[in-house]
Amino acid sequence: MTMITALDTFDVRFPTSRELDGSDAMNPDPDYSAAYVILRTDDPSGLEGHGFVFTIGRGNDVQTVAIDSLAHMVVGRPVETVIGDLGAFARTLTDDSQLRWLGPEKGVVHMAIGAVVNAAWDMAAKHAGQPLWEFVARMTPEQIVDLVDFRYLTDALTRDEALEILRSAEPGREDRIARLMSEGYPAYTTSPGWLGYSDDKLAALAEAAVADGFETIKLKVGLDLESDTRRVRLARKVIGPHTRLAVDANQRWDVDTAVAWMRELAPWDIAWIEEPTSPDDVLAHAAIRRAIAPVPVSTGEHCQNRVMFKQLFQADAVDLVQIDAARVGGVNENIAILLLAAKFGVRVVPHAGGVGLCELVQHLAMIDYIAISGTLDGRAIEFVDHLHEHFIDPVEVVRGRYRAPRHPGFSAQMREQSIRDHLYPGGRVWTADPEELSEPVRL
Amino acid sequence: MTMITALDTFDVRFPTSRELDGSDAMNPDPDYSAAYVILRTDDPSGLEGHGFVFTIGRGNDVQTVAIDSLAHMVVGRPVETVIGDLGAFARTLTDDSQLRWLGPEKGVVHMAIGAVVNAAWDMAAKHAGQPLWEFVARMTPEQIVDLVDFRYLTDALTRDEALEILRSAEPGREDRIARLMSEGYPAYTTSPGWLGYSDDKLAALAEAAVADGFETIKLKVGLDLESDTRRVRLARKVIGPHTRLAVDANQRWDVDTAVAWMRELAPWDIAWIEEPTSPDDVLAHAAIRRAIAPVPVSTGEHCQNRVMFKQLFQADAVDLVQIDAARVGGVNENIAILLLAAKFGVRVVPHAGGVGLCELVQHLAMIDYIAISGTLDGRAIEFVDHLHEHFIDPVEVVRGRYRAPRHPGFSAQMREQSIRDHLYPGGRVWTADPEELSEPVRL
Numbered sequence: 001m002t003m004i005t006a007l008d009t010f011d012v013r014f015p016t017s018r019e020l021d022g023s024d025a026m027n028p029d030p031d032y033s034a035a036y037v038i039l040r041t042d043d044p045s046g047l048e049g050h051g052f053v054f055t056i057g058r059g060n061d062v063q064t065v066a067i068d069s070l071a072h073m074v075v076g077r078p079v080e081t082v083i084g085d086l087g088a089f090a091r092t093l094t095d096d097s098q099l100r101w102l103g104p105e106k107g108v109v110h111m112a113i114g115a116v117v118n119a120a121w122d123m124a125a126k127h128a129g130q131p132l133w134e135f136v137a138r139m140t141p142e143q144i145v146d147l148v149d150f151r152y153l154t155d156a157l158t159r160d161e162a163l164e165i166l167r168s169a170e171p172g173r174e175d176r177i178a179r180l181m182s183e184g185y186p187a188y189t190t191s192p193g194w195l196g197y198s199d200d201k202l203a204a205l206a207e208a209a210v211a212d213g214f215e216t217i218k219l220k221v222g223l224d225l226e227s228d229t230r231r232v233r234l235a236r237k238v239i240g241p242h243t244r245l246a247v248d249a250n251q252r253w254d255v256d257t258a259v260a261w262m263r264e265l266a267p268w269d270i271a272w273i274e275e276p277t278s279p280d281d282v283l284a285h286a287a288i289r290r291a292i293a294p295v296p297v298s299t300g301e302h303c304q305n306r307v308m309f310k311q312l313f314q315a316d317a318v319d320l321v322q323i324d325a326a327r328v329g330g331v332n333e334n335i336a337i338l339l340l341a342a343k344f345g346v347r348v349v350p351h352a353g354g355v356g357l358c359e360l361v362q363h364l365a366m367i368d369y370i371a372i373s374g375t376l377d378g379r380a381i382e383f384v385d386h387l388h389e390h391f392i393d394p395v396e397v398v399r400g401r402y403r404a405p406r407h408p409g410f411s412a413q414m415r416e417q418s419i420r421d422h423l424y425p426g427g428r429v430w431t432a433d434p435e436e437l438s439e440p441v442r443l
Numbered sequence: 444m445t446m447i448t449a450l451d452t453f454d455v456r457f458p459t460s461r462e463l464d465g466s467d468a469m470n471p472d473p474d475y476s477a478a479y480v481i482l483r484t485d486d487p488s489g490l491e492g493h494g495f496v497f498t499i500g501r502g503n504d505v506q507t508v509a510i511d512s513l514a515h516m517v518v519g520r521p522v523e524t525v526i527g528d529l530g531a532f533a534r535t536l537t538d539d540s541q542l543r544w545l546g547p548e549k550g551v552v553h554m555a556i557g558a559v560v561n562a563a564w565d566m567a568a569k570h571a572g573q574p575l576w577e578f579v580a581r582m583t584p585e586q587i588v589d590l591v592d593f594r595y596l597t598d599a600l601t602r603d604e605a606l607e608i609l610r611s612a613e614p615g616r617e618d619r620i621a622r623l624m625s626e627g628y629p630a631y632t633t634s635p636g637w638l639g640y641s642d643d644k645l646a647a648l649a650e651a652a653v654a655d656g657f658e659t660i661k662l663k664v665g666l667d668l669e670s671d672t673r674r675v676r677l678a679r680k681v682i683g684p685h686t687r688l689a690v691d692a693n694q695r696w697d698v699d700t701a702v703a704w705m706r707e708l709a710p711w712d713i714a715w716i717e718e719p720t721s722p723d724d725v726l727a728h729a730a731i732r733r734a735i736a737p738v739p740v741s742t743g744e745h746c747q748n749r750v751m752f753k754q755l756f757q758a759d760a761v762d763l764v765q766i767d768a769a770r771v772g773g774v775n776e777n778i779a780i781l782l783l784a785a786k787f788g789v790r791v792v793p794h795a796g797g798v799g800l801c802e803l804v805q806h807l808a809m810i811d812y813i814a815i816s817g818t819l820d821g822r823a824i825e826f827v828d829h830l831h832e833h834f835i836d837p838v839e840v841v842r843g844r845y846r847a848p849r850h851p852g853f854s855a856q857m858r859e860q861s862i863r864d865h866l867y868p869g870g871r872v873w874t875a876d877p878e879e880l881s882e883p884v885r886l
Binding site for chain 1 (some may be wrong): 469470471472473474498499500501504505506508512514539540541543544548549550552553554585594595596597598599697698699720721722723724728730748750751753754757758815
């Protein structure tokens with residue numbers, strides 16, 4: 001019997017603030033980081049599971065310690081009991097009564113659980129010799145519902161209703177797998193739209209995005225209405241009337257400001273306004289949506305758990321949601337969210353970017369397409385062309401579409417050299433004079 | 444000019460699980476703990492500020508590291524700029540953009556901010572030579588609103604509306620201070636009601652509580668309906684018809700279960716059902732409240748921030764709320780919550796117990812009485828007679844009422860010997876054979 005022999009963590013940080021990539025209205029100077037975890041086993045094949053929480057710098061150490069705090073529930077377990085019942089494994093981690101006090105099911109501890117659960121999924125998919133999306137999408141409906149913790153969901157979605165959704169999607173699975181393998185999954189790009197960029201850079205990148213085949217681009221907004229109006233007008237002029245143009249305020253506004261601001265931007269045919277206000281504020285999203293209809297409203301990248309997503313759907317607060325692979329409690333909770341979205345007929349347009357988020361979330365979108373919602377309508381995965389070179393199995397985006405991953409696992413594994421160079425605070429990138437880095441890591 | 448010279452943290456844990464005190468439906472074996480912080484200064488008088496996050500054991504180390512991660516925003520600041528503008532100080536901590544990613548404003552990082560903000564308040568009140576409740580209750584309405592971060596609140600409460608609430612309460616302040624000093628503030632007790640207790644112990648403690656002058660007692664429920672029905676019936680029989688009887692499910696139920704369970708318990712005249720479901724689920728609380736009216740519904744001890752409290756009020760989801768002194772971002776955010784509660788006419792019945800929570804929250808309830816709601820109607824502070832001996836200025840509850848604290852500060856300071864004995868994992872209580880502790884700490 002093989003065992004999980006260690007849970008090793010690494011505080012990995014990329015000095016992205018040096019270039020202002022990733023700047024937005026709430027996050028002026030992020031250092032994209034990963035609180036990274038490796039589950040080791042004594043399997044003779046060298047089987048491991050890799051996972052991480054994405055953060056933007058300070059606090060990555062706190063997040064790393066939180067992952068360490070889960071070791072007592074993981075190390076010493078047989079590999080088979082973990083990967084053989086990932087629903088039970090995820091519930092064990094969220095049910096630790098003492099750690100639960102620090103959430104429950106939110107923030108640092110919950111994200112730590114998500115990283116460990118995702119690492120176990122990476123291990124399970126590698127063990128099965130399949131990319132994660134295919135490993136899940138080929139499970140039976142019964143196996144998939146067993147992954148979900150229905151606690152606090154049953155007023156909106158019961159196990160039986162979830163089963164019905166999955167069974168309805170079963171007949172078309174093979175056709176959709178074939179289509180996914182040949183055509184990929186639509187992407188959209190945020191690369192032109194960071195707040196720190198000049199108008200010229202914005203225009204050049206927006207033009208390049210359209211030429212690259214992207215059908216949607218997104219701009220960051222929320223700091224200055226005059227500047228936002230100018231940038232939105234410029235972007236619309238460059239991309240023409242047929243490319244979708246979304247905007248993202250990164251939680252900057254209260255209700256009244258959001259409504260007033262979006263009425264100014266609406267004439268440029270906005271595909272959606274993302275994170276207009278606090279991610280905790282279901283009722284504010286609903287109020288904003290009613291006031292600015294028909295401009296679609298969305299949120300989700302900071303939505304803490306399935307209970308909040310459930311309420312966004314119940315309150316008619318959103319037209320679409322951004323799921324995030326590393327914010328909630330891992331693959332299991334994201335499947336719950338995808339099932340809720342399917343039940344309520346809400347589109348899923350995943351959040352990505354950062355470091356490794358594209359690599360992870362593509363799998364979840366593909367699971368949704370094959371086994372849950374069964375559709376690509378109005379859907380696209382965010383894409384930022386940034387830091388992919390640090391991963392063993394990086395995303396491939398061709399002509400505005402994500403290619404389906406083919407390697408076994410969750411595409412979560414970072415290159416050893418990248419981990420070593422970016423360890424904080426001792427790694428080469430943090431200790432060397434940036435001028436002296438003979439082979440600078442592309443940031 | 445005096446400076447803050449250090450932020451020192453301590454992982455302090457009490458082995459309460461050895462006695463099953465504090466056991467409830469979700470927390471079977473808590474070890475009451477404090478992630479404790481001391482802000483040191485070079486003030487010649489030895490001025491310090493003390494604060495803490497309450498946890499129930501595992502994860503107290505994560506919480507302690509999170510407090511450490513705030514040191515860069517605190518150490519090296521002049522004492523005067525911190526205690527002279529505590530609104531700005533609290534906003535500085537919540538606005539750190541990189542740490543904000545780990546919340547925002549929830550969970551481990553937000554509780555860490557709360558501990559440091561509360562420690563700064565302890566320092567400010569000591570510097571002023573007043574107990575915290577009096578220090579705040581004697582501020583002008585303008586000074587009090589300046590403490591509040593109105594971001595995400597303005598759709599429910601504006602600065603002007605808050606000012607009006609405070610000004611309306613101004614005329615009666617001195618009378619209420621006099622009444623508080625002479626009569627104290629009502630308490631209620633949870634001591635009889637822990638799930639781990641036998642029926643005999645429950646009955647004896649409930650009888651003693653009534654004899655001690657408590658007008659409300661509370662029982663933990665939620666694990667087994669038959670047992671809960673028996674315990675509620677027994678308690679009602681022992682305390683008679685005139686003492687209020689509340690129950691607390693500690694988040695155990697989904698909506699349907701909560702409704703069915705409470706319909707069974709309702710005949711015994713339930714004062715409120717506390718935490719029937721997820722603390723994140725505003726809409727579920729509203730649904731439960733509609734279904735079981737007129738039984739009052741409450742929540743709050745796990746409510747993560749002012750945005751969630753705001754929605755509970757907006758959605759008519761609660762009849763009363765349990766504020767907690769160490770869950771949200773400190774005194775400032777609790778003042779925001781008290782102002783919201785006053786605006787919506789919702790009663791505040793603070794959560795306490797644990798370790799040190801009674802010591803802290805009494806000040807907040809007294810601020811509410813003197814300067815905000817101006818009333819004691821239907822209000823009481825939870826009291827558990829447990830671990831108070833570890834504090835320099837412990838609560839005094841006489842004939843079912845909290846006496847107003849008279850010593851300068853926030854009553855947050857733990858005895859040095861208690862900190863040293865209970866340091867985890869190296870302290871005497873954790874390393875010695877329990878039988879050998881010559882002078883065992885009462886647990």
